[in-house]
Amino acid sequence: MEFERKTESDVDVILLKGDMDSHTSPKAxxxxxxxxxxxxxxxxVDLDGVKYISSxxxxxxxxxxxxxxxxxxxxxxxxxxxxxxGIFEIAKLDSIFAIYETKDKAVxxxxx
Amino acid sequence: xxxxxxxxxxxLQIKSDDRYLRLVRTMVEEISLxxxxxxxxxSDIVLAVDEACANIIxxxxxxxxxxxxxxKLSLLSSGIEVILKDYGRKVSPEKMKGRELDEIxxxxxxxxFMKKIMDSVQYIxxxxxxxxxxxxxxxxxxxx
Numbered sequence: 001m002e003f004e005r006k007t008e009s010d011v012d013v014i015l016l017k018g019d020m021d022s023h024t025s026p027k028a029x030x031x032x033x034x035x036x037x038x039x040x041x042x043x044x045v046d047l048d049g050v051k052y053i054s055s056x057x058x059x060x061x062x063x064x065x066x067x068x069x070x071x072x073x074x075x076x077x078x079x080x081x082x083x084x085x086g087i088f089e090i091a092k093l094d095s096i097f098a099i100y101e102t103k104d105k106a107v108x109x110x111x112x
Numbered sequence: 113x114x115x116x117x118x119x120x121x122x123x124l125q126i127k128s129d130d131r132y133l134r135l136v137r138t139m140v141e142e143i144s145l146x147x148x149x150x151x152x153x154x155s156d157i158v159l160a161v162d163e164a165c166a167n168i169i170x171x172x173x174x175x176x177x178x179x180x181x182x183x184k185l186s187l188l189s190s191g192i193e194v195i196l197k198d199y200g201r202k203v204s205p206e207k208m209k210g211r212e213l214d215e216i217x218x219x220x221x222x223x224x225f226m227k228k229i230m231d232s233v234q235y236i237x238x239x240x241x242x243x244x245x246x247x248x249x250x251x252x253x254x255x256x
Contacts, residue, residue, distance in 0.1 A: 021166070022130045022169070023131050052137065054159065055163055055221035087159060090228055090229070
């Protein structure tokens with residue numbers, strides 16, 4: 001699993017690449033732990049490079065969502081393929097997370 | 113596990129190391145395609161088997177990467193049967209009910225996915241036999 005991080009306006013955009021399963025999720029959890037320590041309040045996670053996500057990957061994103069919520073931050077997701085979107089729907093997480101089609105729409109949503 | 117396989121079966125043996133889960137997913141995807149499932153169902157079956165393997169690694173073997181997992185896939189006349197055999201800590205079927213989704217928290221979604229996706233999920237343990245056998249079946253939905 002690979003991670004790219006950039007800043008657009010005052011939003012941290014994280015691009016994930018690879019499968020998010022029980023093998024790769026510990027690495028993702030460590031990566032996000034580092035970002036959350038900085039107290040970032042606006043984060044977009046772009047899942048465009050994620051072909052597959054399991055419950056371990058979902059758990060990682062739920063943890064980030066909950067931790068950010070506790071300190072007043074906000075997490076938005078974007079770039080899901082049909083497979084990933086379907087898994088969010090089965091878990092009924094599509095109504096919990098703020099999900100956008102594209103990264104630009106997710107970033108713009110912080111300004112609206 | 114019986115190592116003989118029939119004409120419509122595939123058997124994969126892996127160590128209980130989650131770096132092999134991608135290999136399992138690829139195999140399940142290909143067999144599900146052969147079984148005639150639609151792309152959406154194939155993704156779901158892949159998820160269910162992946163979650164079952166991850167549960168074995170975490171719960172039955174406690175994260176020990178050196179143990180054995182057997183995955184036998186059988187093409188049925190209108191579906192697929194997946195049998196997963198481990199030799200770890202026995203699973204208590206009543207503890208494998210899965211959680212409800214009303215509470216948003218990480219973890220515990222694996223069993224929920226398996227039961228939601230597959231038409232049948234059955235844990236079999238016997239006092240005289242080591243480990244657990246998990247049998248999951250999914251049928252091809254006929255259109256029209």
